[in-house]
Amino acid sequence: MKVGESIREIREVEKSFKRTYVAQKLGISTRAYANIENNIANITLNRLEKIAVILECTPQYILNYKKIKDSYLHNIHNNGNANPDTGQTNRVQTEHSKTEELYKELLTIERKRIRLLEALLKSYNIDF
Numbered sequence: 001m002k003v004g005e006s007i008r009e010i011r012e013v014e015k016s017f018k019r020t021y022v023a024q025k026l027g028i029s030t031r032a033y034a035n036i037e038n039n040i041a042n043i044t045l046n047r048l049e050k051i052a053v054i055l056e057c058t059p060q061y062i063l064n065y066k067k068i069k070d071s072y073l074h075n076i077h078n079n080g081n082a083n084p085d086t087g088q089t090n091r092v093q094t095e096h097s098k099t100e101e102l103y104k105e106l107l108t109i110e111r112k113r114i115r116l117l118e119a120l121l122k123s124y125n126i127d128f
Contacts, residue, residue: 001066003039003062003063004038004043005037005039006062006063006065006066007037007051007055008037009065009069010055010057010065011037014055015056017054017055019033019034022051025050025054026047026050026051026054048062048063
């Protein structure tokens, strides 16, 4: 992946910025900016730094974007989970399980109470 392709992917996927927005921030035409993303125009270090500021990242992130992305996807594939905070997910699942158990216990108690009340009504010959 070339630098322009990395810039385009970060802009589109991570930031959801329009090409015209970045071009305006750089003070160049949309066409000139498109040439950067399409690897037609050479990019200077100064321009790369400005683009990094607009995209809220570092120039190193842009230059190493393919490696970073591949490493992230590799970790997802190997771990089978894209969620970096699995601890939070596990806590939510545990809380859900506890709540479910409490509801089951409450339901059992209420059923016993109903049976007790039915027996009490029958003992006084009250139809229900």
